[in-house]
Amino acid sequence: MKYYTAALSVLILVSCGKKDAQQAAQQGPPPVNVTLQEVTTMDAAYYDEYPASVTALNQVELRxxxxxxxxxxxxxxxxxxxxxxxxxxxxAQLYSANYEQAVANLNVQEANVVKAQKDADRYHELDKNDAVAKQLVDNADAALEVAKRQADAAKANITAVSTNVRYTxxxxxxxxxxxxxxxxxxxxxxxxxxxxxxxSSDGQLAVDFNVDQKEIFRFTNLLKSSKSKDSTFTLAFGTDIYPYPGKITLLDRAVDPQTGTIKARLVFPNNDNVLRSGMTGSVRVLNNSSAKSVVIPYKAVTEQLGEFFAYVAGDSSKVSQRRLVLGKAIGNNIIVKEGLKEGEKIAVEGVQNLREGATINTQPAPVAAGAPAAK
The missing domain is CATH 2.40.50.100 (RNA polymerase II/Efflux pump adaptor protein, barrel-sandwich hybrid domain)
Structure with a gap:
C-alpha cells in the first residue's frame, strides 16, 4: 500500500513539473534588463579621411x-x-669634329654655288648673241640649281650636328x-x-586621393568654392597634422570603372621642405554640412556579417533589430547616416543579451560623473 502511495506522489510531482514547464514555454524567456536612450541629433563637425599619396607637380627623368x-x-x-x-x-670631341667637318662642307658647297652662278651668267651672255648652244645654257642653269640645293643640305647638316654638340x-x-x-x-x-x-619641383606638391563616385557632387562644389587659405583640407601622417592647409585643384577626367572612384588632387605649400614625393598619408576633409546628424553611443551598435544594427524599443516592451549605415566615429559616439530617427529609443546597455523581438525590462540610465542625481 505504501508503494502505491509513493508512486502516486511521484506522478503528481511529474505532472506539476510538466505544467510549470508548459506555462514557462508559453510565457517565453524572461525580460532582458536594458538601458534605453533617446536618439538625438546634433551639429557634428568632423573630418572624413582618405588614403593619399604625395607627388610632385612637375617631375622628369633626365636622359x-x-x-x-x-x-x-x-x-x-x-x-x-x-x-x-x-x-x-x-x-663632345666626336660631335665637335662632326660640326667642324659640316662647316667645311658648307664652305665647299657655297663655293660651288658661286662657280655655278658665274658659269650660268657667262652662258646667258653668250646666248644673247647666239654664240652658244641652248642646251649648254640649260645645263648651266641646272648645275646652278644643284649647287644651291647641296648648299641648303650642308646648312641643314650643320644644324643637326650643332644640335648634337649642344646635347652634350x-x-x-x-x-x-x-x-x-x-x-x-x-x-x-x-x-x-x-x-x-x-x-622634381618642390615649392608646391600635389596630394592625390580617390573618392567614391557618390561624392562627386560634393567635391565639385568644394572645387568651385575653394579658397587659397581654406582649412577644409588638411594632411595627416599618423598622429602628426601637416601645419599648412591644402587647396583642391581638380577632379580627374573620368571615374575608374573597376573601383567606382575618381581621383581628386590637392596642392599643398612646401615651405619647410617637409613634404617629399612618394610619401603616403591621409587627407582630412572637413565635413561642415548644415544638416544635423544622428549621433548614438558606439556601444549601442552590434555587428553581424559585416553589417551594423541597433535594437529599437517598440510600444509593447519589445525590441526590433534595425540595420544602420554608419558614418564617422566621434569619440565614444558614432554618426548614423541611415536607419534611425530623432526621438526613437535604442538599447545602450544589455545589448549583448538581446535578440529580435525580445521583451525588455528598462533600467534607469546611469548618471554621468558630475551630473546631479534625479529627484
Missing part, C-alpha cells in the same frame, strides 16, 4: 640625347637646382630638387636610354 661618356657632373646629389643650370657634360650638355629643365645621380664620371650613356637622374 641623354646623345651617346657618349660622362665627363663631368656639376651638382651635389639632392641639391636644389635652377632652370638652365648645367648638370652633366658628355664627351644636360641642363635643369625647371627649378626644383635633383636626386642622387645614377651615373658617375666616365660612365657610358646611350641616347634616350640611360637614366641620369630625376628632377
Amino acid at each position: 641623354p640625347q646623345v651617346t657618349g661618356f660622362i665627363t663631368s657632373i656639376h651638382f651635389q646629389d639632392g641639391a636644389k637646382v635652377q632652370k638652365g643650370q648645367l648638370l652633366y657634360s658628355i664627351d 650638355k644636360v641642363f635643369a629643365p625647371f627649378n626644383g630638387t635633383i636626386g642622387i645621380s645614377m651615373v658617375k664620371p666616365g660612365a657610358a650613356v646611350s641616347a634616350g636610354q640611360t637614366v641620369l637622374n630625376t628632377v
Whole structure:
C-alpha cells in the first residue's frame, strides 16, 4: 500500500513539473534588463579621411640625347637646382669634329654655288648673241640649281650636328630638387636610354586621393568654392597634422570603372621642405554640412556579417533589430547616416543579451560623473 502511495506522489510531482514547464514555454524567456536612450541629433563637425599619396607637380627623368661618356657632373646629389643650370657634360670631341667637318662642307658647297652662278651668267651672255648652244645654257642653269640645293643640305647638316654638340650638355629643365645621380664620371650613356637622374619641383606638391563616385557632387562644389587659405583640407601622417592647409585643384577626367572612384588632387605649400614625393598619408576633409546628424553611443551598435544594427524599443516592451549605415566615429559616439530617427529609443546597455523581438525590462540610465542625481 505504501508503494502505491509513493508512486502516486511521484506522478503528481511529474505532472506539476510538466505544467510549470508548459506555462514557462508559453510565457517565453524572461525580460532582458536594458538601458534605453533617446536618439538625438546634433551639429557634428568632423573630418572624413582618405588614403593619399604625395607627388610632385612637375617631375622628369633626365636622359641623354646623345651617346657618349660622362665627363663631368656639376651638382651635389639632392641639391636644389635652377632652370638652365648645367648638370652633366658628355664627351663632345666626336660631335665637335662632326660640326667642324659640316662647316667645311658648307664652305665647299657655297663655293660651288658661286662657280655655278658665274658659269650660268657667262652662258646667258653668250646666248644673247647666239654664240652658244641652248642646251649648254640649260645645263648651266641646272648645275646652278644643284649647287644651291647641296648648299641648303650642308646648312641643314650643320644644324643637326650643332644640335648634337649642344646635347652634350644636360641642363635643369625647371627649378626644383635633383636626386642622387645614377651615373658617375666616365660612365657610358646611350641616347634616350640611360637614366641620369630625376628632377622634381618642390615649392608646391600635389596630394592625390580617390573618392567614391557618390561624392562627386560634393567635391565639385568644394572645387568651385575653394579658397587659397581654406582649412577644409588638411594632411595627416599618423598622429602628426601637416601645419599648412591644402587647396583642391581638380577632379580627374573620368571615374575608374573597376573601383567606382575618381581621383581628386590637392596642392599643398612646401615651405619647410617637409613634404617629399612618394610619401603616403591621409587627407582630412572637413565635413561642415548644415544638416544635423544622428549621433548614438558606439556601444549601442552590434555587428553581424559585416553589417551594423541597433535594437529599437517598440510600444509593447519589445525590441526590433534595425540595420544602420554608419558614418564617422566621434569619440565614444558614432554618426548614423541611415536607419534611425530623432526621438526613437535604442538599447545602450544589455545589448549583448538581446535578440529580435525580445521583451525588455528598462533600467534607469546611469548618471554621468558630475551630473546631479534625479529627484
